[in-house]
Amino acid sequence: MSSETSQRTTERGRIRVSGFDVDRVESRDPLSSWEPDLQSEAGRGRLEYAWERFKRNRLALFGAATIGLMVLLAMFSRPIQLPGSFPVLAGQTVQPLSLAPADPANQDVITGYREPTLENVLTWPPTGLYLFGADWAGRDILSRVMYGGRWSLSIGFIAVAMALLVGIPLGSIAGYYGGKVDELIMRIVDMLYAFPFIVLAIAVIAVLGRGYWEMILALVVVGWLPYARIIRGEILSVKENEYVTAAKALGSRDRSIITRHILPNAMAPVIVQATLSIGTTVLVAAALGFIGLGLSPASAEWGVMLNVEQDAIARGRWWAGLFPGLAIFAFVMAINLVGDGVRDAFDPQGDQTDTDTGGLR
């Protein structure tokens, strides 16, 4: 591409060509090895259009607000101190606020169950406030539900992020190169798909043992499958486009073709799936906690809280398990609303009434 052609397109004619930055095309050095930024104007436009549509979707915004609120409540429920092993800032308090009305681990002087009451709501800090009641050890359930979000929510977000980091590269490689690599990766995906989500996660935990990172790893082993499948399918359809052939003809390396030309055009369904997966992952993590294969019984993870109180609920102390359960429910519901909104935003022509398999496979 010489500078004459680019000047001709910017100065001559009455048809305005959009999709590129006129000033940058004119001012760039003709002999340099110039390449457009990863986020081209066109790509940014598509995301902007999606955001415009998403903003008008009230249900999705409501879901996003709910998630934001739950994340904030979990973060500000108790102060956060950095662990002693942390470099430079060891032992420092990075988050001083404490919104939870009681210490989630503290047992009340009178131990034992207490029904939810509304007294002392208006005083702050609320003393003797059992808005959600107290559990078997006399611990304030409201505080524990707020604090427990740290486990439940972080597991969901971290596991999905890691699953994307595994699934997208593997799916891209399979889709772009095809042949034996493709066969190998997709046969592994097929094989793992033979197990329902939670059964595979249980099998991984059987091998690794219980714990926070063990659970995340188990969820990643199951979680990367849909992304690999989706991105492979998208790449197979995108890579036939002329601009990919053009990039190849210009001598771009495979990696830059995948990351600059193919992935941005194949991401929309992955983003939708990832959003919905956060809900599924939190649900499965809670289910694992509930069946006793998740975090330790001392943690306030929502599924674990239900597991500990399982008998009490069945015997009439409904508040002990209802509120942690409702927290899971509200989060999954909110994520599903956001996920549906994201899908409609990327694909406004699609059937908007379909609900996805937000739940367990």
Added chain:
Amino acid sequence: MSLQRFVLKRGLITIPLLLGISMLTFGMVHAIPGDPIDFITLFTELDPQTEMEIRAEYGLNQPVYIQYIDWVTDAATGDFGRSIITRDPVASEIVERLPYTLVMGIMAFGVTLITAIPTGVIAAYYRNTKIDQASRVFALLGIAIPNFLLGLLLLLIFASWLDLFPILPPTDRGIISYDMLVYTLLPAITIGTGSTALLMRLMRSSMVEELDKDYVRTARAKGLPERTVVQKHVLRNSLISVVTVAAIQVAFIISGSVVVEIVFSYPGIGRLLVNRVGNRDFPVTQAIVLLIGVAVILANFVADVLYAYLDPRIRY
């Protein structure tokens, strides 16, 4: 392609899959750090003579691929060795609990079909009205509610408050007894709710699609009563895609049963799996995981064949 050829071709694809999942479940135990013999002997100190004997008994002195072949050939005949915890044959432990899970799964499947198809049809027929909206809200709720919470709430309401069911299952009478079958309704409804929500929406969208087709207008134009149009023409065609998804719901029901059996202390396969994973009883864990994998692969196979039978277009 004839149906037979399709079945054969589709069946051949499942063979490498089955081999693959058997290798995965076998490899599971070998991925655990440490010597498998420690899990068999529960970390007791042994003199070398007994250790050699135990290794020989479990085939641990053989190369890994021989161990795998032995394990697979035994598994194919239903011999999964003995449980580390109870020392009973794994197969008999599973066979003892399998009927419970099967009955529960079939009931859950029945609950799903009986509720999802009519409600989906109604939602599609009265689309974009209050009825449709209500079904959409129900679907959203049904998908988002954790099945263990739903189970606990059902127990609380029906067993604790209304006293219609016992809190613990009456297992002493066996599965084929009135009490047990009635009790199984609770877990079946719990599992079925999620599937119902999904299947109902699927039924609706597939029905909406059919209702817009030309043959429906033709049927109406020639004066057929509305009932005949919907039942004989639209429903049959829109059921095709639903039937296949219903078969795939087997995976959904299995994963539901693992959690829900814990809620209801139900003596099935899922609870056995969870208990034994906690106790690191690998022969039982392996056997159940393999069994579930095989069940899901077969269900998918059945779904594809059913689809090919109902809709000959997809055979090509």
